[in-house]
Amino acid sequence: MNTPVRPRNDRMLSIGQLRDAILADEIDTVVLGFTDMQGRLQGKLLHGRFFLDSVLEHGTEGCNYLLAVDVEMNTVDGYDISSWDSGYGDMMFELDLATIRRLPYRPGTALIQCDLTLLDGTPVRVSPRAMLRAQVERAASLGYSAIAGTELEFVVFDTSYEDAWDSGYRDLTPANRYNVDYSILGSSRVEPLLREIRNMMYGAGMTVESAKGECNFGQHEIAFKYDQVIATADNHSVYKTAAKDIAQQRGKSITFMAKPNEREGNSCHIHMSLRGQGDELVFWKDGARTAVYDHFIAGVLATMREFTLFYAPNINSYKRFAKGSFAPTAVAWGLDNRTCSVRLVGHGPSARMENRLPGGDVNPYLALTAMLAGGLYGIEHELALEPETAGNAYESGAPTVPTTMREARDALAASAIAREVFGEDVVRHYLNYADVELAAFESAVTDWELRRGFERL
Structure with a gap:
C-alpha cells in the first residue's frame, strides 16, 4: 500500500x-x-x-x-x-x-x-477482473498489449425506477416517441440528462467523445475513448452504474437490457486492437493488414460460438439476435459491413476489429476476456482467416451464433479451447451460472403464457 x-x-x-x-x-x-x-x-x-x-x-x-x-x-x-x-x-x-x-x-x-x-x-480466478487480467498477462507474454473501446446503448424512460417496478414494467413512457437515430432534435429532448452523464463521467476520469440518438424509442448512446482493456472495463462498469444513478436522481430510468421490448435492442459493440509493448503498431504495416491481425480475427471467429455465453450472458441477450436488426446472427467478418458479427474498420493506427455480438447487458470484463483470449489463440495457432463476407451476412449461409442461452451453455461445455485458455475451474463456474439462470427462467410463468392461455386454453 x-x-x-x-x-x-x-x-x-x-x-x-x-x-x-x-x-x-x-x-x-x-x-x-x-x-x-x-x-x-x-x-x-x-x-x-x-x-x-x-x-x-x-x-x-x-x-x-x-x-x-x-x-x-x-x-x-x-x-x-x-x-x-x-x-x-x-x-x-x-x-x-x-x-x-x-x-x-x-x-x-x-x-x-x-x-x-x-x-x-x-x-x-473466477472473478471477471481476474479473468481479464490473466489474458492481459498472456498477451504480454507474447509481446502485445490490448486496447479497446465499448459502445454502450441504453433506453431512457420518463418513468422512475420505483414507478416502473410498481407497474410491472408495463406502459413505461420513453423519453423519445419516435426513431431519433442521429437526430439532433431527438438528442436535444434528452440533452439535460445526456449532458449531465457526459460531464459527470469526465469528472470521474473518463474521456468522453459524444452522444447520439439511436433507433428504439428513447434509445441513445454515449461514447468514450478507447484505453487499455482493463481500464476500459473499469470505466464501462462505473459508467453503467453512474448513468442509472444520475437518471434516478432526475426521476427517470435507464435500461441496458439487450432487448427491453420488441423494437431494436441495446448493443455494446466492442472495438479492439493489439499494440506492441512499446505501443508500436501490430495490426497494420506497409498499407495493409498484417498476418498477426488476420490470425487474431480468425481466432475471434473460431471461438465465437464457444465463447458466446461471455458475450451474451443472460436469457434476454438472445432475443436481440434477429435478421435485419443490426444485431449479428452470422459468424462472419467483413470490411465495414454491419451485417457481420466482426466488422473491420480503420487503417494504420486506427485499424481495429469491431465485435458486434455483445448487447448492452454484457459484463465488459467477460466480453473483453473472451475476445482477447480468442484472438490470442488465433495468433498462437496461426489460424487462417476465412474469406471476407461481402453483402448481406444474414443471408450468407455462414454459421450462426447460438440463438438461446442453453445452446451457448452447451457450446461452452463442449469447448476444449475454453478449458485451455481459461481453465477448468472458470469454465465450470460459468456453466453453473448459466444453469442457474436457465432453471430460474424455465420455472417462471410469463405474461406471454398468461395472455395466450388463461382463457383460451
Missing part, C-alpha cells in the same frame, strides 16, 4: 490527493467496488477517516457468495468457490490504487476499484 501508484490520468486521484481531500473534509465517503459475474458494481461505502485509519493499509473483505449468487442475490448451489458446506467465508478486496476517482454526481465521494483474492492472497 505504501508504493506510489500513478493515477491513470490527471482527473483521477493519487492516494496522496485522496488522503489530503479526506483530511480537508472534501471527501467523506470512499466506495470500494468490484464487478461481479452479472457485470454489476458491488462493494462497500466507507467513511473517509476510517478508510485512512484502517482499510488503506490492512484492506477489507466481503463474503465470497458475491461471486456465487443469481441476479436477485439468492444463494444458489453448484459453485466450488462458495456454499453452505464451506460456510460462506470471506474474500479480500485488493485496492487498485490506479483507479481512484471522484464520483461528481455523489457529493464528497470517491471510488476505488478492487481485485478479489482469497485470504491467503491468491487471486480469485
